């Protein structure tokens with residue numbers, strides 16, 4: 203078996219972030235988590251940094267360092283999503299405050315130092331929240347762009363539209379300037395937009411299988427998902443809600459579950475009406491550079507089989 207793939211998870215936990223982090227924790231043979239960097243998004247930074255450590259302790263992974271990063275977007279006031287994730291960002295289960303400390307230093311410095319230390323082209327960035335930390339790292343150290351193996355991001359939407367506004371998906375909407383910088387940096391990017399994640403629903407039968415694993419992480423995640431999905435169930439009238447963030451990790455583990463194509467993706471950063479919209483040239487009607495591999499289709503049952511299998515391995 204090949205050496206585990208080195209990754210940094212940049213995240214704003216968030217119940218779906220929790221599922222992604224747990225999927226990574228359950229995949230030790232394939233993924234070497236160099237660190238978790240937190241960013242303000244679903245809830246303010248103090249809570250995302252708290253929540254990431256809670257997840258590490260819940261899963262017995264206090265070996266993984268957690269860094270605090272940007273507490274606000276590059277150029278706008280922070281917009282949060284307590285209406286979806288609850289006051290703490292991990293509402294659902296009763297969770298103890300973390301005892302593990304934050305790692306020393308700022309997340310952006312950790313990202314820069316890690317990319318400069320590790321051999322070129324060996325580190326993958328997995329972004330589950332607003333792209334503020336990545337944009338700041340690129341601003342501080344433009345040389346790192348060429349050193350990134352791949353950046354796999356949950357964000358954006360095209361034919362599906364938006365979830366925080368009719369036009370914009372939350373991660374991109376919170377920091378559209380950051381998203382625009384990252385997409386213009388020449389990094390190999392794989393994008394998991396709402397068009398894909400809305401096909402990945404936490405059906406009752408699927409959550410029941412997760413709960414049936416019976417472990418502390420699985421029981422906690424089942425409660426998180428049952429809290430998290432209520433907003434989308436009410437909005438879309440669906441059985442379960444879209445499980446966005448773990449698609450990023452699943453792509454690293456089983457890319458064959460996904461289908462998409464290389465496209466140009468631009469970000470609206472000016473219009474108040476469509477701020478944060480990802481304009482995806484899916485039909486290649488422009489000659490703009492194809493700066494992202496945009497995923498649109500997924501084997502959703504294969505995804506949940508993988509997630510459940512790896513939760514059992516934490």
Ligand code: RIB
Nearest residue numbers: 216218330331372373446
């Ligand atoms: O739009 C969904 C994204 O916004 C997910 O990453 C969710 O955790 C929130 O951050």
Ligand code: CA
Nearest residue numbers: 216219330331
């Ligand atoms: Ca997230």
